[in-house]
Amino acid sequence: MKKGKISQNQWNRSVEKKILYRSRRLVERPSAGSDTLMYQLLPETIVSSTMYTETSPVEILGKKAFYRMYNALLAAGTRAEGMQVQLLLPESASEQQIKNIMGQLGQYGAAYEVDTGRVHTEISELVKAPLLTLSGFGKQCAKETGSSRFRPGQQIVMTKWAGAAGAAELAYKEKESLVKYFPAVYVDEAIEYLWEKTGGEPLFSIEKETKLAGDMGARAFHNVAKNGVFGALWELAELSHAGLEVDFEAIPVRQESIEICERYGINLYETDSLGSLLIGTEHGEELVHRLRAEGIPADVIGRVTDGNDRTICRGEETRFLTPP
Numbered sequence: 001m002k003k004g005k006i007s008q009n010q011w012n013r014s015v016e017k018k019i020l021y022r023s024r025r026l027v028e029r030p031s032a033g034s035d036t037l038m039y040q041l042l043p044e045t046i047v048s049s050t051m052y053t054e055t056s057p058v059e060i061l062g063k064k065a066f067y068r069m070y071n072a073l074l075a076a077g078t079r080a081e082g083m084q085v086q087l088l089l090p091e092s093a094s095e096q097q098i099k100n101i102m103g104q105l106g107q108y109g110a111a112y113e114v115d116t117g118r119v120h121t122e123i124s125e126l127v128k129a130p131l132l133t134l135s136g137f138g139k140q141c142a143k144e145t146g147s148s149r150f151r152p153g154q155q156i157v158m159t160k161w162a163g164a165a166g167a168a169e170l171a172y173k174e175k176e177s178l179v180k181y182f183p184a185v186y187v188d189e190a191i192e193y194l195w196e197k198t199g200g201e202p203l204f205s206i207e208k209e210t211k212l213a214g215d216m217g218a219r220a221f222h223n224v225a226k227n228g229v230f231g232a233l234w235e236l237a238e239l240s241h242a243g244l245e246v247d248f249e250a251i252p253v254r255q256e257s258i259e260i261c262e263r264y265g266i267n268l269y270e271t272d273s274l275g276s277l278l279i280g281t282e283h284g285e286e287l288v289h290r291l292r293a294e295g296i297p298a299d300v301i302g303r304v305t306d307g308n309d310r311t312i313c314r315g316e317e318t319r320f321l322t323p324p
Contacts, residue, residue: 004227007323008033008238033235035072035223048078049137056169058097060194061132062104064165067204067274068225069136070112074210075221075277078138082115086133088124101132112207150220150240150304155284158252158301159209159277159291162229166271167257168193170264181263182256190256204275209296213279216287220280228270230312231324232278233302237310244321246302248314270324280304 006014011031027038027046036050050072054065066083073080087101098121109116114136150156171178171190178187193203201208210221222239224232229251237244253268261268281287284300291298310321 005231005324009323031239033238036076036078038076038078044141045139046078046141047137047139048073048076049135050076051133051135053131053133055129055131057173058100058130060104060169060172061130062101063108063194063204064274065132065134066105066108066114067202069134070108070114071204071206071223071225071274071277073136073138074206075223077214077219077221078140080112080114080136081138082117083109083134083136084117085119085121085135087119087121088127088131089122090127090129091123091125093123093130097130101130105134150222150236150242150280152242152304152306154220154280154282154304155300156233156244156246156302156304157213157279157281157284157287157291157298158224158229159206159279159296159298160203160273160275161252161254161257161297162224162273162276163257163261163268163271164190164193164254164276165204165274166228166266167254167260167268169272170266171256171260174264178260178263182259186256187260190254190260193254202275206275206277208294209277209279209291209298212290212294212296213281213287216281216283216290218279218281218287222278224273224276224278226272226274227324228267228273229276229278230267230269230321232273234310234321234323236278236280237304237321240304243305243307244302244310245305246310246312246321248312250299250301252297252299252301 025039027040030037036048038046038048040046050069052068056064070080168190171187175187196203222232222236233244258268288298311318312321
């Protein structure tokens with residue numbers, strides 16, 4: 001099977017059809033493109049949960065897993081309040097690696113006031129590298145529930161850059177090889193995304209932009225994560241039962257990300273973009289201006305349309321977006 005999330009069709013026939021019970025308290029039916037599960041347990045309270053599994057170098061594994069979990073809940077209109085941890089390690093792992101990973105989770109949990117519940121840690125001969133799974137949860141007022149559904153007529157605003165997180169991790173892992181083709185300072189610029197901040201927040205965080213956009217009335221958010229911006233655009237269209245018109249040239253990118261991905265034959269627009277967010281709004285230019293004023297890179301990259309056509313326009317050329 002293809003690496004990454006399974007397709008919507010695969011999810012429908014191999015996952016959805018095998019689930020035999022759905023609670024009447026379920027707010028929105030899950031799908032391959034949704035990141036959270038939302039239940040209305042009380043008349044005025046909705047509880048949201050999410051789960052993410054991460055594989056990355058130990059030095060950034062806890063950080064990336066935390067932000068995937070935290071961002072998924074933010075995009076659903078929920079602030080994480082607690083998390084549970086499962087850490088599987090190969091037999092070659094050391095206790096120092098456990099301390100490193102848990103130290104990251106402890107650091108970010110304290111910074112964002114997210115409590116840590118059960119932590120299951122296991123050494124297994126079935127894994128070749130550390131495998132970290134986080135389950136996060138939080139609650140929100142039912143009247144303030146966010147929605148990942150975009151509406152026809154809305155502009156699509158994208159924050160930060162396509163593929164920057166994936167290119168940064170690739171540069172981090174392959175620096176010794178890359179410096180044979182690029183200046184070391186150039187490779188370091190790509191790697192810096194893993195630790196860089198903008199608007200006072202780590203680049204992996206979407207907290208500031210969700211708040212700013214929310215203050216301007218936006219409620220439709222979608223993470224740009226492991227499947228890249230093309231995958232995220234397809235997912236939001238599927239979830240919203242809508243079409244898209246996207247200007248390829250408007251999608252923000254970093255030059256070093258382009259060149260590093262090209263070196264390894266990786267499509268920048270289909271690689272990890274952790275920290276980037278898609279926002280549906282009727283006031284795209286105004287929102288972009290507000291985000292940039294707060295130090296958050298942002299651009300209008302397209303609009304939501306009626307119908308099912310999902311198109312990417314590049315000059316005179318138009319092509320259809322394909323499922324991830």
